[in-house]
Amino acid sequence: MMMLGLGSVGLVLLSLAVQSGHGAQDSDVWSTEETTERNYYTRYHNMSDITAWMEQMKRENPDVVSSMVYGQTYERRDITLLKIGLSSTGRKKAIWMDCGIHAREWIAPAFCQYFVREILRTYKTDTKVNEMMKNLDFYITPVLNVDGYIYSWHNASTRLWRKSRSPGTGGCTCYGTDLNRNFYANWGMVGVSTDCCSQTYCGTKAISESEARAVTDMLGKMREDILAFLTIHSYGQLLLVPYGHPNISAPNYDELMEVGLGAAKAIKAVHGMDYTVGTSPDVLYANSGSSRDFARLIGIPLSFTFELRDKGEHGFELPEDQIQPTCEEAYAGAHHIITYAHDKAFYSSAATITATLWTTLLAAWVSSATLL
């Protein structure tokens, strides 16, 4: 009777199977000591470095960090995320962050690395981060467009590559699809090109690209658990909320704007930088098929695109001496959104009522069981 009761009292258990990454570790240029130095996070790193770094994060924090390969790129490379959180027996809510969907936006993977390091560095001492690590798992993809990122490191003439590296079809000799136009979210409608040579080529059809498919599948599996979806880009200093189509409004537009403006305020408090908040059609341009829109459409309530520094002076080639300040301010913005999402899930009145009801019923049952 007791066992049955305890079993029914506990949350329905369904642990996610987690696989460790099996990436090749051919570049250990940075030693363990060096990567723990601040110096490491003030430099851009190529894909081998980042892969080795992911392994190192797992090695150094085995209780809280694991990795998952959740797809393959066109050139058959692994797409890997780090899952970070204090382990629990229950099913946990999640925060999703991906970086580097556009190859040339190097500051984005740098930020994902910084973000991971920061939560690992502070979760033992910072009560809020600790609480969030207990209640949530962070799913962080440092480089989503692995093929494109590697290509952008090849030489100076490839540095400004944006798209994936799948070849064109139907006689078109150019390469690549814009992954952020390839998602099943009003696909192909606005802000896209059907010319495979174009930088905003949306692909032959929605989720034609394996990279977009990988994210789509993961989000589909996890959608009930994801509280916030953050996708990191550069440049422009913007926080974009869904949707990219000018005629469609997210049902919680007001909430998204409020949270976004709060994040922009947190960003400005760090180094005085202004980040503009709004829908893409309002503050930048209309677009469709973005991952941010897809996340919102499948029900993830808080979905944001971060466009990091700068505003055009250096553009994609942001100097390395700006990596740290950019990451610091972006972290403040992300932290604001994640805290809001967390507190809403775990401190909202509905959640509190449910928790109180649980506690009351449990107490009553235990006391009545004891009396019998």
Added chain:
Amino acid sequence: MGWTLLILLVVLILVQGNPTVTVRTGSGPPVGSDQHPNSVPLGEDTQTTTEGESEVVEKVMTTGMLNPSHYPARRAATVVQHYLNTRYGSPYRWIFLSKVHSGSAEDVAEMGRKYQLELTMQEMISNVSGQCSAELLFPGGEGQSAPQVQASCEGLLQSNTTAQEEAFYQQHRASNNLVSGNNIPDSYGHMETSMKPFWQLAGVASSFIMLRESNESTLYNMAQVANFTQLETENDQLRFNYHVLLHEMISQEIIHWKLLFTWSPEQGVKVLQTELQPKCNHCEAPPNTTN
């Protein structure tokens, strides 16, 4: 009593859904299901026509007061930035848009669209900011015609660049030591200190192109100097051949231009020739090395 409570607990588990996450059921993301009567922002109307497989969304341009954080004001303000650089830019003076305070736009019959803007601009080397009032006209009608800009600024040009410009000019006017460079900034955003004035000069010269090429559907920035070569000084003007990469934000394209221009402290930048470089589509094939 115990059984009743047990049943209640079980029911609670089964019934409990997350109060904060809206889960959509159904086969796929619905299109337009979030359509909301108030979703179209005030002042902007969109008309949708269906052409074959894809929807064409036509935009009727915003008229009247502009939202300073929305793109129409920002694109127009960037055009003002390019204009100011063509007028006042030098190897030691490069102006960037800092903030749009207010703006308005209107259709002008048979001429195009006129914008009026109040802006803060920042000179990047001295960090001095100034307030600017600007008026610009995007010509309507057929053919690509450059926007016409008028602007007046207060406090922006405070920094005294005369000494630096003169020193730079004297240093490079002799023909025995012509300078050249490439990939400025490099992939990591770095550039040699000695290259910085050449990068800034490129920004100024590129502004002539960016100004000329701008319309209400573009937003230009200079992405990089691919390479440059200093030519023999002629008529006391430093002369340069530059290959620059411009980033056009709305199309996300990188557009290659070659320029021939001169500069001196008195005359400023004079662009002699510009040449659009065709996009090299066959250059995109994977490299032989695999990583």
